Amino acid sequence: MQAWPGSACPGRAEAFLEGAQLPQTKHSKPDWRMGGVTAGPVEDYLYSLLPPRDEVLTEIEGEAAKRKIPIVGPVVGRILGQLALMTGAKRVFEMGSAIGYSTIWWARGVGQDGRVFYTDGDRKNAEQARRYFARAGVADRIKIGVGDALELLSEEKQEFDIIFNDVDKEDYPRVFRLSIPRLRKGGLLVTDNVLWSGKVADPKNVEPSTKAIREFNRLLYSSPALFTTILPVRDGIAVAIKQS
């Protein structure tokens, strides 16, 4: 299912993208803008509203576009930062951090006395992220872990205010089972890509990743301990609060 039909009003988005000096794909949008489930012109409008990011975030957006790293991008990045601010979160565990773009949004959201746990299976990603964290002025509030995010979560004994899930999609049901007990009451499980370019709504799509996300979403909504909503922005963000 192609959920991104191309923009009916390209001018605004292209102006925004030029401003950010992002490399263009053959679709004339960076890869992290692909898969958006919002109608093209509406999504363009959302991006056109955004204030410019600082030098480091802008550079990571360009790097992610060039290397096709599927970062959350600035519309979702702002949601992450806002969720941290709204809940007063001080301890965030991030599963699947790549080169640290979403990590920086969390780190700024938790403030100077907060702590964000970066995790990724790729050591080179972690090295690059470490350099970005230093330049972004948030290195002292980020702990970097390299390896399987689910194992790294099990090694941490504390409870978290927020767990952010952006690992391989086949692992989502396992993330559900491991992460809920690790959240404090009132804590959030936040998950990217839960609409998976709209594939979750296509009954003919039985890819393992799609099936895993469907199962994950079902678990989120059927758990009596959670109150869940999905924000249909970009590729879908699930926000589940642990009530009991």
Ligand SMILES: C[S@@+](CC[C@H](N)C(=O)[O-])C[C@H]1O[C@@H](n2cnc3c(N)ncnc32)[C@H](O)[C@@H]1O
């Ligand atoms: C979608 S990217 C993360 C993007 C990042 N959250 C952002 O928005 O800036 C997914 C990353 O998760 C990592 N990954 C996938 N499964 C993982 C796992 N089980 N443990 C650790 N890292 C994992 C991959 O190496 C990849 O860099």
